[in-house]
Amino acid sequence: MVFPLLFAKKVEFRFKFTKFAQFLKFNMSSLRNIAIIAHVDHGKTTLVDKMLHQAQLFRDNQEVGELILDNNDLERERGITILAKNVSVNWKGTKINIIDTPGHADFGGEVERVLNMADGVLLLVDAFEGPMPQTRFVLQKALSLGKKPIVVINKVDKPNCDPDKTHDEIFDLFFNLGANEDQLDFTTIFGSGKNGWFGPDYKTPTSDLTFLMDTIVEVIPEPHIEEGNVQLQITSLDYSSYTGRIAIGRLKRGHLKENMPITLVKRDGKLERQRVKELYTFSGLGKMKTNEVFAGDICAITGIENFEIGDTVADFENPEALPTMKIDEPTMSMLFAINNSPFFGKEGKHVTSQKIRERLYKETEKNLALKVEDTNSADQFLVFGRGIMHLGVLVETMRREGYELQVGQPRVILKEIDGKKYEPVEILTVDVPEHHSGKVIEYVSQRKGEMLSMLPKGDMVRLEFEIPSRGLMGLRNNLLTATQGEAIMAHRFKDFEPWKGPMPTRINGVLISKEKGISTGYSMDKLKDRGNYFIHPGTDIYTGQIVGEHIKPGDLVLNLCTAKQMTNFRAAGKDDNTVLAPPREFTLEEAMEYIQEDEYVEVTPENIRLRKILLDENERKRAGSKAGLA
Ligand SMILES: Nc1nc2c(ncn2[C@@H]2O[C@H](COP(=O)(O)OP(=O)(O)OP(=O)(O)O)[C@@H](O)[C@H]2O)c(=O)[nH]1
Ligand SMILES: [Mg+2]
Numbered sequence: 001m002v003f004p005l006l007f008a009k010k011v012e013f014r015f016k017f018t019k020f021a022q023f024l025k026f027n028m029s030s031l032r033n034i035a036i037i038a039h040v041d042h043g044k045t046t047l048v049d050k051m052l053h054q055a056q057l058f059r060d061n062q063e064v065g066e067l068i069l070d071n072n073d074l075e076r077e078r079g080i081t082i083l084a085k086n087v088s089v090n091w092k093g094t095k096i097n098i099i100d101t102p103g104h105a106d107f108g109g110e111v112e113r114v115l116n117m118a119d120g121v122l123l124l125v126d127a128f129e130g131p132m133p134q135t136r137f138v139l140q141k142a143l144s145l146g147k148k149p150i151v152v153i154n155k156v157d158k159p160n161c162d163p164d165k166t167h168d169e170i171f172d173l174f175f176n177l178g179a180n181e182d183q184l185d186f187t188t189i190f191g192s193g194k195n196g197w198f199g200p201d202y203k204t205p206t207s208d209l210t211f212l213m214d215t216i217v218e219v220i221p222e223p224h225i226e227e228g229n230v231q232l233q234i235t236s237l238d239y240s241s242y243t244g245r246i247a248i249g250r251l252k253r254g255h256l257k258e259n260m261p262i263t264l265v266k267r268d269g270k271l272e273r274q275r276v277k278e279l280y281t282f283s284g285l286g287k288m289k290t291n292e293v294f295a296g297d298i299c300a301i302t303g304i305e306n307f308e309i310g311d312t313v314a315d316f317e318n319p320e321a322l323p324t325m326k327i328d329e330p331t332m333s334m335l336f337a338i339n340n341s342p343f344f345g346k347e348g349k350h351v352t353s354q355k356i357r358e359r360l361y362k363e364t365e366k367n368l369a370l371k372v373e374d375t376n377s378a379d380q381f382l383v384f385g386r387g388i389m390h391l392g393v394l395v396e397t398m399r400r401e402g403y404e405l406q407v408g409q410p411r412v413i414l415k416e417i418d419g420k421k422y423e424p425v426e427i428l429t430v431d432v433p434e435h436h437s438g439k440v441i442e443y444v445s446q447r448k449g450e451m452l453s454m455l456p457k458g459d460m461v462r463l464e465f466e467i468p469s470r471g472l473m474g475l476r477n478n479l480l481t482a483t484q485g486e487a488i489m490a491h492r493f494k495d496f497e498p499w500k501g502p503m504p505t506r507i508n509g510v511l512i513s514k515e516k517g518i519s520t521g522y523s524m525d526k527l528k529d530r531g532n533y534f535i536h537p538g539t540d541i542y543t544g545q546i547v548g549e550h551i552k553p554g555d556l557v558l559n560l561c562t563a564k565q566m567t568n569f570r571a572a573g574k575d576d577n578t579v580l581a582p583p584r585e586f587t588l589e590e591a592m593e594y595i596q597e598d599e600y601v602e603v604t605p606e607n608i609r610l611r612k613i614l615l616d617e618n619e620r621k622r623a624g625s626k627a628g629l630a
Helices: 002-029 044-054 073-078 105-117 133-144 163-176 210-219 353-366 388-400 434-446 475-482 521-526 588-594 617-629
Strands: 031-038 085-091 094-100 120-126 148-154 187-192 197-199 231-240 244-253 255-257 261-265 271-275 279-283 286-290 292-294 298-301 312-314 332-338 371-374 380-385 405-407 415-417 420-433 450-457 460-468 488-498 510-513 531-533 545-550 556-558 599-603 608-612
Touching: 031 044, 031 105, 031 133, 031 210, 044 085, 044 094, 044 120, 044 210, 073 388, 085 210, 085 279, 094 105, 094 210, 105 133, 105 231, 105 244, 105 388, 105 488, 120 133, 120 163, 120 210, 133 148, 133 163, 133 420, 133 488, 148 163, 148 210, 163 187, 187 210, 197 210, 231 298, 279 292, 332 353, 332 388, 353 371, 353 380, 353 388, 380 388, 388 405, 388 588, 388 599, 420 434, 434 450, 434 460, 434 475, 460 488, 475 488, 475 588, 510 531, 588 599, 588 608
Parallel strands: 031 094, 031 120, 120 148, 148 187, 510 556
Antiparallel strands: 085 094, 187 197, 231 244, 231 312, 244 298, 255 292, 261 271, 261 312, 279 286, 279 298, 332 380, 332 405, 371 380, 405 599, 415 420, 420 460, 420 488, 450 460, 510 545, 531 545, 545 608, 599 608
């Protein structure tokens, strides 16, 4: 009786094996991994949302908001994507993993990293704006990593757009970036993400995204599977209050199972024996628990401790690491200090240096381009990032979590090469109506910008400059004022170049409060010809706080807290009919760009205040004369 049993086992095994092979084949050939890349605001997230809709992830009557993917508060408020996100749709039996990426230049490092998970990219370009600085940057990364591109000329619904011209410009861009023959032969799709259609021709709108989805399956190659044992590079992370940190990456080789022992190869080559707990693959907007993951798919793993982005999850016995990823160097630094203003601790929950330090170091675990250094003072930390917005988003997040802190003037990072000083330089484009172009050129030139080109763009002109990063600080605000809000500005880091010499700083001085107290309409009205206020009457202010901009160079200390002498009893409690211009209100990033070396931005959950570092007028004078002597 032994023989038939063995035979039966064998048959069962073969059956299982064939099933497994079929499953594997099915899984491989019906999988696509794509990243959506573009310049900021060219419509990536809107497109991904529509793809989710097209794949009918939402029941017809289900209420879903706009841009469900930009799901954190800051993303919603700013209308931009900050963190790359993974979603997945099923299209006619093919699973398409989609990675939405941020378009803002400060988060460019995020894009480069997540490209690791994709085999192809959808390069979105706004049909009106054409290729912009960040289009160039992300395309360059995708091409150099050998990703298969599909060009999507988006927003063809915009009036005055020129999809054909945009197409030609994109071709030139591919060519200039050294695309290979295959890449140059890219497929182009036209349409409007917002209006929910794409097709081969912009003149004849289709009714949905079928053409786009079909093209993805047809053009983007299926994942190439290498032979070998488990290899997965951790490219992103997620948190769950139940399971803690979750590692996300694409399984390059091998086969992962629940509860499987693995070796974690750290970026520095150290090996840690660990165990996978749970496994998830992406499904729609969420994750689906699974007991195994096959090579080619993107997955999330719980149970791995102490990992960093860039580490490799490898075979338990014979671990082989994947090459470490290059991480963008910071280009800017900013001092973070505990709040020591007279209003310390009034508005925040977390105010101590220990709390702030902990929070900053915790951030570096997931925010790769961010670095934190201790300083000589226990109350101050130096934080390095990729730009004003990168640092601003961190400060804003902390403030919303209840932190109170102060930040100093952001500084660009300089390098010394062959004994010479080098500074970061960027490519800047400004789109403005032609009659404003003179003013833009004047402002940019003052800040050591050199014009590279000037081309008509619809009824506007596009000016392109090369400018030191230093010169960009506060420039947006100046240009908006000079062009009645019409200038559209975009910039992107180019390289380090020899130091371009001193640059004019803020021309006007500031108005500084002499007193601690409540600002009165009476005194503000009396002194209103001295400058423009940053505060309303009735605001709590302190000595040394910056309350406005002086109309002239040089700072002016003034008292805004005097109440009107009550000569007439009936007038008591009334602040007369003073008419004051509304104060200038700063966003956090505007404030960061506005302050000078001897000033701080005080940030609390409730307020953003500008102040002198030295609050006392005499101390400032002494420090000033010392600096003058030096
Ligand atoms: N006219 C028009 N507007 C669109 C279209 N697609 C998106 N938009 C608008 O463009 C703006 C930016 O869209 P998003 O989808 O957030 O752009 P994004 O590329 O994800 O932006 P970032 O993540 O910040 O880089 C939004 O106001 C959209 O409503 C389109 O096809 N036509
Ligand atoms: Mg987006």
